[in-house]
Amino acid sequence: MPLFLMNMRVAQKFYLSVLCLLSVMVLQAQPELTMPAIPHMRQLIHDNIKKAEQNIINLTPNKDQLFAPTNDIDxxxxxxxxLQSTVHNMRASVELDSTISNNDKYKWLRGIYSLLENFTTAYKAGLIKGIMLGDLMIAYENAIALEKNHASIAPVVNDNDLAIGNLLVNNFALQNNEGINDAKNILILKNCRQNPDNILNIVGNNLNVPFADSLIVLVAHRSPDMIYDYLGAGNELSQKIKKVNDPLVQTIYQIEKLPGG
Known part of the structure; x- marks a missing residue:
């Protein structure tokens, strides 16, 4: 077997082992809360959350009734x-919290439902790996704690994978977080790092980010011919490139203007 394949398998086993250990630690650190009586007005959203949770388990049908994204049953x-413990405790903590209004309780519950449903959609589309579900649940709990304290979720988004960050910034309960714009900018940078050959397309869809010029300069030094090609497009991105105050970008622009440049 080639060495690089062996290394990949060793790395995967290590990751799975670490995930398993972390999951055990989290489960041990979070005893299950007692669910209080659920008011009739919120029974439907609780039922929908439980259905969304079961939908995740059904993504990988098996006799053990487990969400099984790996070949390791443990x-x-x-x-x-x-998944089950975190969702249960989040639901219970909402109902047990006497300091929040009925509207806010619905907001937090709707957020849980949104998280589970969006994970299912992303998983089916191949946008997130099943093995990331544990990390997602931890990240969401951390983000919700920050939101409740009127703090930015940007650090949580920064510390997690792009796929997890996307689910956080699009979550119903986090839409008005004070750091939502910073979090979205972090995701744009993560997307650029993950897809370096697609940076200009990403910038073209996010022309107002404060680091757009820096990304264009980066592309100019890596692939000047790409800058040249985009300059001739005659769209908003080409106009943005023409205004970038960088010697190399401006040189490419001057060349592009020449007949038969």
Missing amino acids: VNLQITQM
Whole structure:
């Protein structure tokens, strides 16, 4: 077997082992809360959350009734237990909190439902790996804690994978977070790092980010011919490139203006 394949398998096993250990630690650190009586007005959203949770388990049908994104039954068990325990505790904590209004309780519950439903959609589309579900649940709990304290979720988005960050910034309960714009900018940078050959397209869809010029300069030094090609497009991105105050970008622009440049 080629060495690089062996290394990949070793790395995967290590990651799964670490995930399993972390899941056990989280489960042990979070005893299950007692669910209080659920008011009739919020029973439907609780039912919908439970259905969304079951939909995730149904993504990988198996006799064990586990969400099984890996070939390791122990890891699958830990992921499933983490999903069920975290969702239960988040639901219970909302109902047990006497300091928040009925409207806010619905907001937090709707956020849980949104998270589970969006994970299912992303998983089916191949936009997130099943093994990331545990990390997602931890990240969401951290983001919700920050939101409740009127603090930015940007650090949580920065510390997690792009796929997890996308689910956080698009979550119903986090839309008005004070750091939502910073979080979205972080995701744009993560997307650029993950897709370096697509930076100009990403910038073209996000022309107003404060680092757009820096990304254009980066592309100019990596692939000047790409800047040349985009200058001739005659769109908003080409106009943006023409205004970038960088010697190399301006040189490419001057060349592009020449007949048969």
